Amino acid sequence: MSGADRYRLMASTIMPRPIAWVVTRSLDGCINAAPYSFFNMFGSDRPVVALGVLARPDAPKDTAANIRATGEFVVNLVPFGLVGAMNATCVEAPPEVDELDLAGLDTLPSVAIAPPRIAASPVAFECRRTHWLDTGPGQVMVVGEVLHAHYAQHVLTGDPERPRVDPAALDLVGRMHGASAYTRTRDLFDLDRPLWRDAQITPTTAS
Numbered sequence: 222m223s224g225a226d227r228y229r230l231m232a233s234t235i236m237p238r239p240i241a242w243v244v245t246r247s248l249d250g251c252i253n254a255a256p257y258s259f260f261n262m263f264g265s266d267r268p269v270v271a272l273g274v275l276a277r278p279d280a281p282k283d284t285a286a287n288i289r290a291t292g293e294f295v296v297n298l299v300p301f302g303l304v305g306a307m308n309a310t311c312v313e314a315p316p317e318v319d320e321l322d323l324a325g326l327d328t329l330p331s332v333a334i335a336p337p338r339i340a341a342s343p344v345a346f347e348c349r350r351t352h353w354l355d356t357g358p359g360q361v362m363v364v365g366e367v368l369h370a371h372y373a374q375h376v377l378t379g380d381p382e383r384p385r386v387d388p389a390a391l392d393l394v395g396r397m398h399g400a401s402a403y404t405r406t407r408d409l410f411d412l413d414r415p416l417w418r419d420a421q422i423t424p425t426t427a428s
Protein backbone atom coordinates (compact mmCIF):
# COMPACT_ATOMS: atom_id res chain seq x y z
CA MET A 222 0.00 0.00 0.00
CA SER A 223 1.36 3.45 -0.82
CA GLY A 224 1.91 6.07 1.86
CA ALA A 225 -0.87 8.17 0.32
CA ASP A 226 -3.32 5.24 0.56
CA ARG A 227 -2.33 4.57 4.17
CA TYR A 228 -2.87 8.26 4.94
CA ARG A 229 -6.30 8.20 3.28
CA LEU A 230 -7.50 5.13 5.17
CA MET A 231 -6.14 6.11 8.58
CA ALA A 232 -7.18 9.76 8.42
CA SER A 233 -10.67 8.76 7.24
CA THR A 234 -11.22 6.50 10.23
CA ILE A 235 -9.28 8.05 13.11
CA MET A 236 -11.74 10.91 13.42
CA PRO A 237 -13.04 13.36 14.39
CA ARG A 238 -9.75 15.00 15.21
CA PRO A 239 -9.35 18.26 17.12
CA ILE A 240 -7.41 20.93 15.28
CA ALA A 241 -4.34 22.68 16.63
CA TRP A 242 -3.86 25.96 14.81
CA VAL A 243 -0.15 26.26 15.45
CA VAL A 244 1.75 29.54 15.52
CA THR A 245 5.55 29.43 15.57
CA ARG A 246 8.35 31.93 15.07
CA SER A 247 11.59 31.25 13.21
CA LEU A 248 14.95 32.19 14.69
CA ASP A 249 15.03 35.25 12.42
CA GLY A 250 11.59 36.38 13.57
CA CYS A 251 9.20 35.18 10.81
CA ILE A 252 5.79 34.24 12.15
CA ASN A 253 4.19 31.08 10.79
CA ALA A 254 0.73 29.57 11.23
CA ALA A 255 -0.80 26.30 10.03
CA PRO A 256 -3.51 23.84 11.16
CA TYR A 257 -2.55 20.38 12.49
CA SER A 258 -5.20 17.77 13.23
CA PHE A 259 -2.78 15.11 14.40
CA PHE A 260 -3.18 16.72 17.78
CA ASN A 261 -4.42 15.94 21.25
CA MET A 262 -3.75 16.34 24.96
CA PHE A 263 -1.73 13.57 26.58
CA GLY A 264 -1.63 14.60 30.23
CA SER A 265 -2.65 17.26 32.69
CA ASP A 266 0.04 17.06 35.38
CA ARG A 267 2.20 18.27 33.72
CA PRO A 268 -0.16 19.55 31.02
CA VAL A 269 1.00 17.93 27.80
CA VAL A 270 -0.06 18.15 24.15
CA ALA A 271 1.38 16.52 21.03
CA LEU A 272 1.38 17.24 17.30
CA GLY A 273 2.11 14.99 14.34
CA VAL A 274 3.90 16.71 11.48
CA LEU A 275 4.12 14.80 8.20
CA ALA A 276 7.08 14.87 5.84
CA ARG A 277 7.25 17.34 3.00
CA PRO A 278 9.26 16.26 -0.08
CA ASP A 279 12.00 18.88 -0.16
CA ALA A 280 12.18 20.49 3.26
CA PRO A 281 10.45 20.07 6.62
CA LYS A 282 7.19 21.94 7.15
CA ASP A 283 7.81 25.40 8.61
CA THR A 284 6.06 24.42 11.83
CA ALA A 285 8.46 21.51 12.38
CA ALA A 286 11.52 23.54 11.38
CA ASN A 287 10.58 26.38 13.76
CA ILE A 288 9.77 24.10 16.70
CA ARG A 289 13.01 22.22 16.13
CA ALA A 290 14.97 25.49 16.15
CA THR A 291 13.19 27.32 18.98
CA GLY A 292 11.26 24.72 20.97
CA GLU A 293 8.25 27.06 21.17
CA PHE A 294 4.73 26.99 19.71
CA VAL A 295 1.22 28.23 20.42
CA VAL A 296 -1.76 25.93 19.88
CA ASN A 297 -4.87 28.00 19.10
CA LEU A 298 -8.25 26.26 18.89
CA VAL A 299 -10.61 26.68 15.93
CA PRO A 300 -14.27 27.65 16.36
CA PHE A 301 -16.68 27.37 13.44
CA GLY A 302 -16.51 31.14 12.87
CA LEU A 303 -12.79 30.91 12.07
CA VAL A 304 -12.74 27.94 9.67
CA GLY A 305 -12.26 30.15 6.59
CA ALA A 306 -9.28 31.90 8.16
CA MET A 307 -7.86 28.60 9.42
CA ASN A 308 -8.13 27.13 5.94
CA ALA A 309 -6.36 30.14 4.44
CA THR A 310 -3.34 29.47 6.68
CA CYS A 311 -2.84 25.89 5.44
CA VAL A 312 -1.57 27.10 2.08
CA GLU A 313 1.97 25.82 1.41
CA ALA A 314 3.53 29.31 1.59
CA PRO A 315 7.30 29.92 1.60
CA PRO A 316 8.86 30.23 5.09
CA GLU A 317 9.15 34.04 4.91
CA VAL A 318 5.39 34.45 4.38
CA ASP A 319 3.28 35.10 7.49
CA GLU A 320 0.08 33.11 6.90
CA LEU A 321 -1.67 35.17 9.59
CA ASP A 322 -1.19 38.28 7.41
CA LEU A 323 -2.58 36.37 4.43
CA ALA A 324 -5.67 35.45 6.44
CA GLY A 325 -6.06 38.98 7.89
CA LEU A 326 -5.67 37.76 11.48
CA ASP A 327 -4.42 39.87 14.37
CA THR A 328 -2.14 38.46 17.03
CA LEU A 329 -1.53 39.13 20.71
CA PRO A 330 1.80 38.67 22.47
CA SER A 331 2.29 35.48 24.43
CA VAL A 332 3.22 35.56 28.10
CA ALA A 333 5.88 32.86 28.31
CA ILE A 334 7.19 32.35 24.77
CA ALA A 335 8.09 34.36 21.65
CA PRO A 336 5.45 33.20 19.11
CA PRO A 337 2.22 35.22 19.46
CA ARG A 338 -1.28 33.80 19.74
CA ILE A 339 -4.20 34.41 17.38
CA ALA A 340 -6.36 37.16 18.90
CA ALA A 341 -9.64 35.82 17.50
CA SER A 342 -9.13 32.28 18.79
CA PRO A 343 -11.05 31.70 22.06
CA VAL A 344 -8.44 29.34 23.54
CA ALA A 345 -4.68 29.33 23.15
CA PHE A 346 -2.00 27.21 24.78
CA GLU A 347 1.57 28.48 24.97
CA CYS A 348 3.80 25.41 24.70
CA ARG A 349 7.44 24.47 25.07
CA ARG A 350 8.74 21.33 23.37
CA THR A 351 9.66 18.56 25.80
CA HIS A 352 10.15 15.71 23.32
CA TRP A 353 10.98 15.43 19.65
CA LEU A 354 10.26 11.98 18.21
CA ASP A 355 11.32 11.12 14.67
CA THR A 356 8.55 8.72 13.66
CA GLY A 357 9.43 8.25 9.97
CA PRO A 358 11.57 9.81 7.25
CA GLY A 359 10.93 13.52 7.71
CA GLN A 360 7.93 12.75 9.92
CA VAL A 361 7.90 13.89 13.52
CA MET A 362 5.83 13.88 16.68
CA VAL A 363 6.35 16.91 18.90
CA VAL A 364 5.39 16.74 22.55
CA GLY A 365 5.02 20.04 24.39
CA GLU A 366 4.24 21.23 27.87
CA VAL A 367 1.57 23.93 28.20
CA LEU A 368 3.21 26.82 30.03
CA HIS A 369 0.30 29.22 29.86
CA ALA A 370 -3.33 28.92 28.71
CA HIS A 371 -5.67 31.69 27.55
CA TYR A 372 -9.47 31.30 27.67
CA ALA A 373 -11.75 34.03 26.29
CA GLN A 374 -14.29 35.15 28.86
CA HIS A 375 -17.26 34.30 26.63
CA VAL A 376 -16.44 30.57 26.58
CA LEU A 377 -16.33 30.36 30.38
CA THR A 378 -19.27 29.87 32.68
CA GLY A 379 -20.01 29.25 36.37
CA ASP A 380 -17.96 30.20 39.41
CA PRO A 381 -15.16 32.55 38.24
CA GLU A 382 -12.86 30.91 40.82
CA ARG A 383 -13.39 27.50 39.20
CA PRO A 384 -14.87 28.20 35.78
CA ARG A 385 -16.24 25.62 33.36
CA VAL A 386 -16.04 25.76 29.59
CA ASP A 387 -19.32 26.28 27.71
CA PRO A 388 -18.96 23.95 24.69
CA ALA A 389 -21.74 25.73 22.76
CA ALA A 390 -20.00 29.09 23.16
CA LEU A 391 -16.71 27.49 22.16
CA ASP A 392 -18.29 25.95 19.01
CA LEU A 393 -15.14 24.09 17.96
CA VAL A 394 -14.76 22.16 14.73
CA GLY A 395 -13.04 18.82 14.11
CA ARG A 396 -11.36 17.31 11.10
CA MET A 397 -13.09 14.39 9.40
CA HIS A 398 -12.44 12.09 6.44
CA GLY A 399 -11.16 12.99 2.98
CA ALA A 400 -9.54 16.18 1.86
CA SER A 401 -12.14 18.65 3.03
CA ALA A 402 -14.64 17.22 5.54
CA TYR A 403 -15.09 18.80 8.96
CA THR A 404 -17.58 18.37 11.78
CA ARG A 405 -19.07 20.69 14.37
CA THR A 406 -19.21 19.76 18.05
CA ARG A 407 -22.96 20.18 18.52
CA ASP A 408 -24.36 16.62 18.37
CA LEU A 409 -23.89 15.83 22.06
CA PHE A 410 -25.12 13.06 24.35
CA ASP A 411 -24.32 12.14 27.94
CA LEU A 412 -23.03 8.80 29.16
CA ASP A 413 -22.26 8.47 32.85
CA ARG A 414 -19.23 6.41 33.81
CA PRO A 415 -20.14 3.16 35.53
CA LEU A 416 -19.20 2.70 39.18
CA TRP A 417 -17.86 -0.68 40.25
CA ARG A 418 -20.32 -0.64 43.18
CA ASP A 419 -23.31 -0.40 40.80
CA ALA A 420 -21.90 -3.07 38.48
CA GLN A 421 -22.19 -5.61 41.36
CA ILE A 422 -25.98 -5.39 41.28
CA THR A 423 -26.88 -7.88 38.55
CA PRO A 424 -30.00 -6.99 36.60
CA THR A 425 -32.95 -9.32 37.17
CA THR A 426 -33.85 -11.43 34.16
CA ALA A 427 -37.14 -13.12 33.38
CA SER A 428 -37.10 -16.78 34.52
Ligand SMILES: Cc1cc2nc3c(=O)[nH]c(=O)nc-3n(C[C@H](O)[C@H](O)[C@H](O)COP(=O)(O)O)c2cc1C
Binds near residue numbers: 256310396
Ligand atom coordinates in the same frame (compact mmCIF):
# COMPACT_ATOMS: atom_id res chain seq x y z
C1 LIG B 1 -7.52 21.04 9.01
C2 LIG B 1 -6.15 20.66 8.59
C3 LIG B 1 -5.40 19.80 9.38
C4 LIG B 1 -4.09 19.46 9.01
N1 LIG B 1 -3.41 18.60 9.81
C5 LIG B 1 -2.13 18.30 9.51
C6 LIG B 1 -1.38 17.44 10.36
O1 LIG B 1 -1.85 16.97 11.41
N2 LIG B 1 -0.09 17.16 10.02
C7 LIG B 1 0.49 17.69 8.89
O2 LIG B 1 1.65 17.42 8.64
N3 LIG B 1 -0.20 18.51 8.08
C8 LIG B 1 -1.49 18.84 8.36
N4 LIG B 1 -2.19 19.69 7.54
C9 LIG B 1 -1.51 20.32 6.40
C10 LIG B 1 -0.68 21.53 6.83
O3 LIG B 1 -1.50 22.50 7.47
C11 LIG B 1 -0.02 22.15 5.59
O4 LIG B 1 0.92 21.22 5.07
C12 LIG B 1 0.64 23.47 5.88
O5 LIG B 1 1.00 24.09 4.66
C13 LIG B 1 1.89 23.33 6.72
O6 LIG B 1 2.34 24.62 6.97
P1 LIG B 1 3.76 24.99 7.56
O7 LIG B 1 4.81 24.56 6.54
O8 LIG B 1 3.64 26.47 7.68
O9 LIG B 1 3.90 24.29 8.87
C14 LIG B 1 -3.52 20.01 7.85
C15 LIG B 1 -4.27 20.88 7.04
C16 LIG B 1 -5.57 21.19 7.41
C17 LIG B 1 -6.37 22.14 6.54
